[in-house]
Amino acid sequence: MNALKRLFPFHGGLKTVRHKAESNQSPIQPGILPARLTVPLRQHIGAMAKPRVQPGDRVLKGQMIGQPEGYISAAIHAPTSGVVTAVESRPVPHPSGLPDLCVVIDSDGEERWMDRQPVDYRALHPSELRNVLRNAGIVGLGGAAFPSAVKLNLGGQSEWLETLILNGAECEPWITCDDRLMRERAAGIVAGLRVMAHLLEPREVLIGIEADKPEAIAAMTDACAGTGYEVRPIPTRYPSGSGKQLVKLLTGKETPVEGLPVDVGVQCFNVATAYTVHRAIDHGEPLISRVVTVTGHVRQPGNIEALLGTPFAQLVEQCGGYRDGVERLIMGGPMMGFALHSDEVPLTKAANCILAASAAELAPEQSVMPCIRCGACVEACPADLLPQQLYWHARAREFDKARDYHLFSCIECGCCSYVCPSHIPLVQYYRYAKNEIWAQEKEKEKAELARRRHQARLERLEREKQEREAKLRQKAPGKAPLTPGPSPTRGEGSPDPASSSNP
Ligand code: SF4
Ligand code: SF4
Numbered sequence: 046m047n048a049l050k051r052l053f054p055f056h057g058g059l060k061t062v063r064h065k066a067e068s069n070q071s072p073i074q075p076g077i078l079p080a081r082l083t084v085p086l087r088q089h090i091g092a093m094a095k096p097r098v099q100p101g102d103r104v105l106k107g108q109m110i111g112q113p114e115g116y117i118s119a120a121i122h123a124p125t126s127g128v129v130t131a132v133e134s135r136p137v138p139h140p141s142g143l144p145d146l147c148v149v150i151d152s153d154g155e156e157r158w159m160d161r162q163p164v165d166y167r168a169l170h171p172s173e174l175r176n177v178l179r180n181a182g183i184v185g186l187g188g189a190a191f192p193s194a195v196k197l198n199l200g201g202q203s204e205w206l207e208t209l210i211l212n213g214a215e216c217e218p219w220i221t222c223d224d225r226l227m228r229e230r231a232a233g234i235v236a237g238l239r240v241m242a243h244l245l246e247p248r249e250v251l252i253g254i255e256a257d258k259p260e261a262i263a264a265m266t267d268a269c270a271g272t273g274y275e276v277r278p279i280p281t282r283y284p285s286g287s288g289k290q291l292v293k294l295l296t297g298k299e300t301p302v303e304g305l306p307v308d309v310g311v312q313c314f315n316v317a318t319a320y321t322v323h324r325a326i327d328h329g330e331p332l333i334s335r336v337v338t339v340t341g342h343v344r345q346p347g348n349i350e351a352l353l354g355t356p357f358a359q360l361v362e363q364c365g366g367y368r369d370g371v372e373r374l375i376m377g378g379p380m381m382g383f384a385l386h387s388d389e390v391p392l393t394k395a396a397n398c399i400l401a402a403s404a405a406e407l408a409p410e411q412s413v414m415p416c417i418r419c420g421a422c423v424e425a426c427p428a429d430l431l432p433q434q435l436y437w438h439a440r441a442r443e444f445d446k447a448r449d450y451h452l453f454s455c456i457e458c459g460c461c462s463y464v465c466p467s468h469i470p471l472v473q474y475y476r477y478a479k480n481e482i483w484a485q486e487k488e489k490e491k492a493e494l495a496r497r498r499h500q501a502r503l504e505r506l507e508r509e510k511q512e513r514e515a516k517l518r519q520k521a522p523g524k525a526p527l528t529p530g531p532s533p534t535r536g537e538g539s540p541d542p543a544s545s546s547n548p
Contacts, residue, residue, distance in 0.1 A: 051277070053297035055290045057427040058282045059460050061218050061380070063257065064406075068338050068346040069221035073229060075350055076334070077363055078156065082124050082354030083391040084110065084148045085137045089184040090191045091117030098148060102129045105159040107331050110148050113179055119192045120182040123150055124333040124352035126157040138357070138376050138393060142386040150354070161329035166240050171198075174244060181325035182332040182394075187212060187223075187286070187315030188377060190395040193322070196312060197244045207310035208296055209247035211238055211319055213254040213261060214279060214286030217378030220398040222336040223316050225348045227254065227261035230320055231268035237322035238274065238314075245312060250274040251295050252316075257281045283380065284458040288313050290427050302454050317397075337392060339364040341401040342371045351392050357399055358388040367401055375400040379407075380459040414467035422461035422471065428454050432461035436471050439478035444485070447478050455479075 087093040094111025098104060104123040111121030127150045134144040166174050179194035199206060211234070215223040227234065242250055252269070254262050256278040266276045279285050279294050289300040291313060298309040306313055317336065324330040333353055337360065340346040344365025351360055357374065361367060375382040376396055400406070422432035430451055438447040455475050462471045 052279060052294050054280070055285075055293040055427050056429050057425045057460060058284060058290070059425060059463060060281075061283045061463075063281070064219045064340070065221050065224065065257065068219070068340040068348060069224050071347050073222075073225050073336055073348045073350050074363070076352055076355055077359065078125060078152055078154065078352070079355050079359055080152055081130075082127075082150045082152065082352060083135050083356070084121060084124065084150065084354040085135075085391065085393055086111040086121055086146045086148065087137075088121060088190060088353070088394040089119045090189065091115065091119070091195075093146065094118060094121045096132050096146070096148060098129045098132065100129055100131055103127070104129060104150060105157050107159045107161065107333060109180065109331070110150075113192075117192055117195055118179075119184050119194075120180050120331065121148070122182055122331040122333050123148075124354050125150065125152045126155050127152040136387055136390050138385055138390040138396060140383040147391070163329050164326045166243060166326050171244055174240075178322060178325060180331075181321075183318065183321050183325055184332070184394050185315055186317035186321065186335055186394060186397065188381070188395055188397055190393075193314065193318055196307075196314070197241060199245065199307070199312075205310065206245045206247040206307075206312055207249070208312075209238075209242055209245055209250045210291060210295060210306075210311060210313040211250070211252040211274075211316055212286055212288075212291055212313050213252055213258070213265065213316040214291060215258070216255055216281070216283045216286040217380050217382075217398075218283075219340050219400050220338050220378050221340075222338045222348050222397050224258050224261050226317055226320060226336050227258070228264050231261075231264040233323045234265070234316050234319045235268040235272065235274065236327060237319035237324075239272070240322050240326050241314060241319060242274075247312070252276045253279050253285070253291050253295050255279055255281045255285060283460070284427055284456065287427065287456050287458060289456070302451050332394060335392070335394060335396070337396055338398040339401075340398065341375075341406055342368045342403040343401050344368055353393060354391045356389050356391055357385070360392065360399060361388060361401065368403070370403040370405075371401045372404055372407060373402045375402055380463070381457060411468040413469055416467055416469060419466060421464045421466065425460040425464045427458060427460060428456055430455060432471055435478075436469065436474050439474040442481070444478055444482050448482070452478055452482075 092115040095114045097112050098110045106126045108123045109120050110123050113120050129148060130151050131149040135147040137145045164177055175194040175197055183193040184190045213223055213227050252265055262276055262278055269276055284290055285294060288306055292298055292300055292306045292311045296311060300306050301308055321332045334350055336348050336350050338348050339360050343361055347364055349360055374385045374388055376385055377398055416433055426432050434450045435447055435452055457472050459472050
């Protein structure tokens with residue numbers, strides 16, 4: 046039976062130039078141990094991990110150096126053994142270019158591991174197992190970096206799971222780290238998937254891989270033999286690897302606007318995330334490295350399994366260095382990635398690709414023209430939005446209206462900008478509008494907090510005033526005590542006869 050017959054195409058999307066062959070021809074290389082690693086304590090969605098070390102501390106490879114804080118958080122670990130030389134703000138890979146709190150470790154070159162204990166996951170209560178993953182720092186490695194322990198807990202979201210999807214689509218041009226991982230480590234990915242399926246107990250497990258990765262499809266199909274998990278090749282169409290689009294493709298289900306796949310009984314994880322679950326459970330190793338594609342205008346593009354905290358410049362160096370004419374360094378792919386301010390920033394859990402882009406890889410600068418209402422963006426939008434309406438409202442700062450047009454369902458895939466004949470940088474307007482709305486909401490929260498604090502202060506002052514008055518009444522001659530006690534003699538604050546229990 047042809048698996049493609051059971052697919053449900055999503056609206057819109059693009060056929061893009063793939064640029065996969067540049068980096069997917071050679072095996073994953075081990076990264077070179079850097080002399081210094083800079084490890085950000087915020088490498089995931091949610092609360093920053095709380096530092097557990099201070100300058101001068103010696104650490105072992107895999108030792109927890111950042112404790113998860115709150116429910117949505119994940120632990121951070123030392124990628125190698127050495128000495129902590131600083132816990133301070135350092136530049137990190139983020140579109141804002143702002144620094145963030147990092148633990149800086151000078152490597153001792155010995156790579157001395159902490160004690161590693163494999164886990165018999167079937168013997169653990171689900172909450173204990175999720176805690177093992179949370180303390181191992183497991184987050185989504187497809188780019189979102191959402192803590193996996195939270196997604197592996199259906200409590201409150203859904204009582205049952207119909208479908209567990211493993212995402213091996215890797216639809217964005219240039220990126221090939223998942224392709225190489227599936228080709229080379231399919232058994233490990235499936236071992237991690239088994240742990241996820243044990244926690245979620247789905248009715249079916251589907252693995253979506255774009256049809257232009259025949260070696261990965263073959264390796265994953267072999268590894269899944271006898272498990273009941275089904276590998277489904279999907280058409281090579283961007284953004285088939287985006288969560289909601291993959292859910293639609295494989296199950297036919299529409300994720301609600303501003304909802305999550307779990308709302309329709311589906312949960313998705315990236316193949317690399319499943320692999321790190323396997324390392325954590327079967328080898329007792331926390332998440333301290335990842336496979337990253339280094340490609341574009343570098344001499345030997347490829348994939349490196351690098352320690353988190355490795356400077357991007359060192360990874361580029363390992364790939365032969367820059368070729369002449371690099372204009373921009375992008376983290377992620379050309380469609381959804383962002384430009385970096387420096388190549389000295391460290392590798393993080395979310396970094397699946399470093400793209401050294403020359404003018405040839407970047408879209409040529411073209412002057413922006415007025416919108417001609419051609420509707421090409423509507424045709425291309427895989428989220429079924431009206432991009433030109435969103436653009437008008439974002440541009441006019443009519444943020445409520447932009448929300449009414451489901452701004453927050455925009456996955457920032459860039460399909461609309463890509464096809465716009467007027468070269469309008471549409472996604473930039475959506476990001477701007479989202480940031481403005483978030484900033485306004487933060488301001489509102491701050492104002493509400495200030496209001497509540499002010500109210501609490503007024504109540505405290507009033508309470509203290511009443512307590513003072515009560516004390517004064519107690520001391521004043523001829524007044525009744527407020528608390529029962531031995532009857533004072535007359536003339537020493539005798540009780541009010543009306544309130545006396547012994548008239
Ligand atoms: S594609 Fe560009 S020009 Fe056409 S409607 Fe959309 S925003 Fe306007
Ligand atoms: S960037 Fe947003 S609006 Fe544009 S095509 Fe993608 S989902 Fe639609």
